[in-house]
Structures are given as C-alpha cells and as structure tokens.
Amino acid sequence: MKLSRFLLVLGMLPFVKSQAIEVAPGDFEPLPAGANALLIYYQHADRSDLYQNGHKVSDNSKLSTDIGILRYVHAIGLSENLSWEPQLLVPFGQINASGDIGSLGDTRGIGDPIITAPLKWTLPTANKDVFALAPYLYFPVGSYDKNDALNLGENRWRATLQAAYIHHFSEQWALDTVAEASWVSANNDFGSTGAKLEENTRYEYQTALRYNWTPSTTFAVGGATSLARRPQWTVSISTTASPPLMGVLLSRTSSSPRCRFRPKSARISRSNKASRKAHA
Template identity: 30%
Template structure:
C-alpha cells in the first residue's frame, strides 16, 4: 500500500453542513437560538470502489456550538449564523507506524446566512436558502494524516423545503452543493484539489403530542472527485445514509434532539459505521415587542405570546 492510500482518513463522505429536522423552519423575527451539538462517530476505512481496502477504524467526538439571530429585512426573515467547535479522534487497526494515531483541536469556523422567501406558519410551509463560508481556522498539521481542520476554504449553498402534511406529519427536503479550495500542505508539501460535491437530505417526522416528535431520514451524497499534485487520485463518492431520531420539547425554550445514523452503502472513502448525535437548543425571544408566533421546531405546534419577560404563555 502506498502512503496516498491513507490520506484524508478523516474525510467523511456526507453533506458538508449537517442538517437536522427543523433547521429550515423560521423562528419569528427578533428571536435567537444557541445550539450545542455532541457527535460520537465510528468510521471504517478505507473503501475504494465499494470494497474495503484498509483495516482501520476511527473513533471521534465532536462538540459544536451554533448561534444565530433572526432579522426582518423587508418581507424576508434573515438569520446570520456562526458555527465553531472542537473535535478529537483516535485510530485503531492498520496504520503507518510513523504517523500519529490521534489528533484533536479546534474545527474550521463557519459563517453563514439563511433567508426565507416563504415562511408561512399557518400553512406549515417554509423555503429557506443558505450561503455558508468555511474558513481554514482549525488545527492542522500537514505532516500528519488526521486533523480537525482541513487547511482549505469551502463554500456551501443549500435550499431547504418544509411542508406540513395533514396534522401530524412534516416532510423536509434539503439540497446542498459545496465547492472546495486547494490544500497546498497536504501530507507534507502535496497539493490536494477536490471537485464540487452534492448532497440531498430528507426527513419525515410525526408529531406524537406535547411538542415531541419521531423521525426517519436519509441522505444521498455524490461528486467530490479529487486530484493530488494535479493528477487524478480518487473518484467521487456515492453513498447512502440512514437517520433515526426524536425531538423532546423540555420547555417552550429548551429542546433536545437525539439522532442515530449509519451508512447503508459507500463507494469511496470512510464508511460511517455508527453515529450518535445529541443536540440541545436554547431559544431566546425578542423581549421588546409582544408577538404571536407558531414555534414549529420539529413536532411542536405551540402558539405562544412572547412577553417582555421572555416567558412563553401558551
């Protein structure tokens, strides 16, 4: 095996921007949210043309914080967002003897904005458009094979459609396209280039009462063929991922979302054997104005008055 067969061991072939149910449901103007994520992932590598070629596994943990605020700009709701976090991973199994088996540090920082041309809570219908820039601010050591950061700029655009079905069901579809800058310090002084990749994520969730819901989802990924020092290296990936999860509304301002994920198939890269994700959402509302809004974060249909004290009165 050549050294190149090990490179980018941590590259997960999935959507660049991980999307959960409810992400494209617009909060009322003036509201803010802070979301804390914890991901535990076990990956198996590496796969080439659908067959596993190397016998290693990577166990990793991610802690991520996302904050955003919703503004009213003309007839549109607009939400700038910031995402930052840290990760640590460890390798088990076959691995080059002269390369470290663990790495940890800060992840690349994400700056983005979402706007909603359609935000119709009465009809339970939303259309959101997102543009995101990912800056190479994360920890990166070009002499090693696993790193929290990627040492390259990335741009992502997304479109999310949410539609209520009858009284208890909601369908969500999110498309993504990503573009990648060049990493000029890849496994030493090599240059790594990657073609654009695409992803399609879907969720179907059912309201089970009291603001709680259960959901099933799936994701398709394709594209992202790569070049090393200007020469074709790895073909693009094509994988399928399954999601199962639930949302619990602890209070009008606190939500918990738990999700399990697993790759059903993969063509090239590391296969996600297991992912366990937990996210905690804290909602903050406009304290100056009294507004009425439907808070339709997954499974919830809470009509509320937001008072100066910030309390919600159903």
C-alpha cells in the same frame, strides 16, 4: 409552539463532515423574529469498514470520533413571511484511529469556523410550507498539521449553498428536503511533502420525514446521499419545553458507515506538471 427569546439546545446530531453539512430535521423551520439561539451539538461515532474504489477492503479500520458544534443564531424578521437568520458555528472535538489504520494516530482541537445566513420564506400554501436558501463560508483557521494524517481543519476555504423545501402535510407531519453544492479552494500544504490538494464541486441531497408527536417532541427518520457515497440513514428524537425552551436532540448514524479519508473527487499535485487522481 411558542419560543422564548433565548434558546439553548444540548444534543446529538449527525456528524458535520468536511464534505457536507448534514441538516438536523426541522432546522429550516423559521424562528420568531428577534429570537436568539445558542446550541451545543454532540455526537460520538465508531466506524470500522474501509472501502477503496467502491470495494470493502477492511472491517477492522476503526475510526472513533467525538465531535461537538457550538452554534449561535439570531433571527431577523424582514417581512411577515420572510426571515433572515445569521449564524456562527464552531466545530470541535477529537478523532482516534486504531486497528488496521492505527498508524493514522489521533487528533483533537477545533474545526474550521463557519458563518451562514439563511433566508427562509413561509409560503402561502395550505399548511405554510417553507423554502430556504443558505450560503455557508468556512474559514481555514481550524486545527491543522500537514504532518498529521487526521485533522479537524481543512487548511482551505470552503463555500456551500443549500436550498431547502419543507412540505407540511399537516400540523404533525412534514417532509424536509435539502440539496447543496460545495466548492473548495486548493490546500497547498497537504501531507508531509506539502503537495497541492484540489477537489471538484460536490453535490449532496438530504431528506427527512418528521412527526410532531406533541408540541415539544418530534420523531424523524432521514438520509443523505451524494455522487461519491452510498445513502446513509439517521433516526432522531428531539424534545423541547417552553418557557424557557430547552431541548435534547438524539440521533444514531448507520451502524457501519464507510471510512474515507480523502474524497474520491480529490486531486493531489506532486509538482506543477504532475498530478494524479487520489481515491480514498
């Protein structure tokens, strides 16, 4: 499919949570050298089930999210089979809690900006499989108030490394697989008491099976899992037209994803000598 040198996409994709970067199907396909991409993603999601220590404790813990991401990409061809794609992502939106968790209130603003620069190798396989490495760095300048239970910013540095492999079965069928590890610094101003929040390294795995129905329309079904939560599945349809290239990406999350307001791997220190394990 031919791409214009400027790409604009307006769509919906799985919510980019603070714990993991959920990859849109086909996101690691290399762009042509010199291409510029400006993308706007949007998702509305409603959640109602609250789990504690792996057990469902409420089905009326309503969490509504409207999240967008502004993303800019520039593709640089380093060689015939290797591309480098520096990117900037700025999350924004609002979160509202109601029902059994209404006391959490709501929040709006911007999330922590993210920079990344994936390296993508087109391999000499029969259908030109792709291998990619993508480092991400989050800057802790998003909206954050220690007195608010809900925040879009994390008030801590985060670094993530993703490794991706795309296997092309044919021109129409492809399987995306992505593994990642994420590390965070401590949040030394967590909660109204200004406690210290720490979190262990987090590991995530994502996969998606794609079918290119036409050069401008793709269907995909995929899922994600980690050591801290059950698998979650998404269904997406993306359409594009060229030139100029315009697109819409639609996705739907699982109907009742679990609400967790703090990772199970998080630790809160009330003082330098006292700490406890926190379970959301």
